[in-house]
Amino acid sequence: MIKKMAASLCLLLSLTTLAQEGTSSPYSFYGIGDIKFKGAVDTRTMGGLNVFSDSIHINLQNPAHLASLKLTAFSVGATYATTKFQTETDEGKARRTSLDYLAVGIPAGKLGFSLGLVPYSSVGYKIQDLTEGDSPVYSRYTGVGGVNKVFTGIGYQLTKKINIGADIQYNFGTIETQNLRYQTGVDLVENGTREKNESDIQGFNVDFGATYQTKVNSKHTFFGSLAYTPESTLRLNNSRNIAVVLITSGTTSVVESQDIDVADTEIKLPSKLAIGTGYGEVKKWLVGGEVTLINNSVMSNRFVDIEGATFENSVRYSLGGYYIPNYNSYSSYFKKITYRAGLRYENTGLVIQNKSITDFAATLGFGLPLSGTFSKINIGLEMGKRGTQYYNLVEENYFNISVGLSFSDKWFVKRKFD
Structure with missing residues (x-):
């Protein structure tokens, strides 16, 4: 299993080197960027449904599910995303490959433990604006960076029907933004000003969870889940540099620059409550739904002088499920898949020009078992739309392909023979 883990790491790390920015969305201009993490591939392809306690997959959004692990699990996932951007007058395309998560889950009787890394949010935008007049002024906005989470969690089987759990997460990262303003001069020389901002981010937050399942009859089971994340604070160590620049044939040279003292700030991570239910036959089929309430109104921009957007409380609806024709089939591999x-709809909480930015997606996935093991390759497809092309905003039509590798095996077993 160690060899499989090493091979998967090499594969996914080679994929992520294709693009260092995890997003190309202009909406990552606001707050701490575009929230990239939406769960492991197996749950993400069910519209984000998290009600089922799986014995071989690590659930990264409700720590109570850890108590259901029966085998040590190593999970890693990545996504290749293509996005078409549209406004009323223009359009463009972008592609990104990013690492989604890296985690290990370890069962220990009634307990389950996890440890992992999640790239949580990403900033990666390039925006140009033109103010027309006798002397046209161009503005170019760029941003890179994001927030990562290192976490450790524990789940406990309180009764045969109820699991509880909690995890703690350390958030860290750097966000760099730049605003370049210039006017067209003579002899292809453009002069202007450049503002650079940098925020080093750190802070802690915790998650709590509980799950419930009970037999309805000899075949069917009812599932319930509850996950709660309290509000937390991220501390931002901010710096700013102002420069007078000359732009000649696309090359920017600094004439004079000065560091500006700006106050360190704080930004709130919103509280979140997710409630879900499901019904089905274990190892056969499941359907369920989940509602997530997020207190995004506490969010703010990184710098108080950024205008044009506010945040509101948001809600996300998830509907999905799975089907396995015959998990123990010996005659057909396709029956074991x-x-x-699933479907997912959410009001993201971001409001621009009094228009709420919404996101809708349809998902499809396949869990491909590896012969002779409990391990799987999970493949996910997601097609969706965020925002609108009207009201001077941007509509994003995206198609994502996700691949998750889940290796499950027994660890820490004493050998009977040397």
Whole structure:
């Protein structure tokens, strides 16, 4: 299993080197960027449904599920994203490959433990604006960086029907933004000003969870889940540099620069409450739904002088499930595949020009078992739309392909023979 882990790491790390920015969305201009993490591939392809306690997959959004692990699990996932941007007058395309998560889950009787890394949010935008007049002024806005989470969690089987759990997360990262303003001069020389901002981010937050399942009859089971994240604070160590620049044939040279003292700030991570239910036959099929309430109104921009957007409380609806024709089939590999599908709709909480930015997606997934093991390759497809092309905003039509590798095996077993 160690060799499989090493091979998967090499594969996914080579994929992520294709693009260092995890997003190309202009909406990552606001707050701490575009929230990238939406769960492991197996749950993400069910519209984000997190009600099922899986014995071989690590659930990264409700720590109570850790108590259901029966095998040590190593999970890693990545996404290749293509996005088409549209406004009323223009359009463009972008592609990104990013690492989604890296985690280990270890069962220990009624307990389950996890440790991992999640790239939580990402900033990666390039925006140009033109103010027309006798002397046209161009503005170019760029940003890179994001927030990562290192976490450790524990789940406990309180009764045969109830699991509880909690995890703690350390958030860290750097966000760099730049605003370049210039006017067209003579002899292809453009002069202007450049403002650079940098925020080093750190802080802690915790998650709590509980799950419930009970037999309805000899075949069917009812599932319930509850996950709660209290509000937390991220501390931002801010710096700013102002420069007078000359731009000649696309090359920017600094004439004079000065560091500006700016106050260190804090930004709130919103509280979140997710409630879900499901119904189905274990190892056969499941359907369920989940509602997530997020107190995004506490969010703010990184610098108080950034205008044009506010945040509101948001809600996300998830509907999905899976189907396995025959998980123990010896005659057909296709009957052992887990087929997943789902729908997701959310009000993201971002409001621009009094218009709420919404996101809708349809998902499809396949859990491909590896012969002779409990391990799986999970493949996910996601097609969706965020925002609108009207009201001077941007509509994003995206298609994502996600690959998750989940290796499950027994660890820490004493050998009977040397």
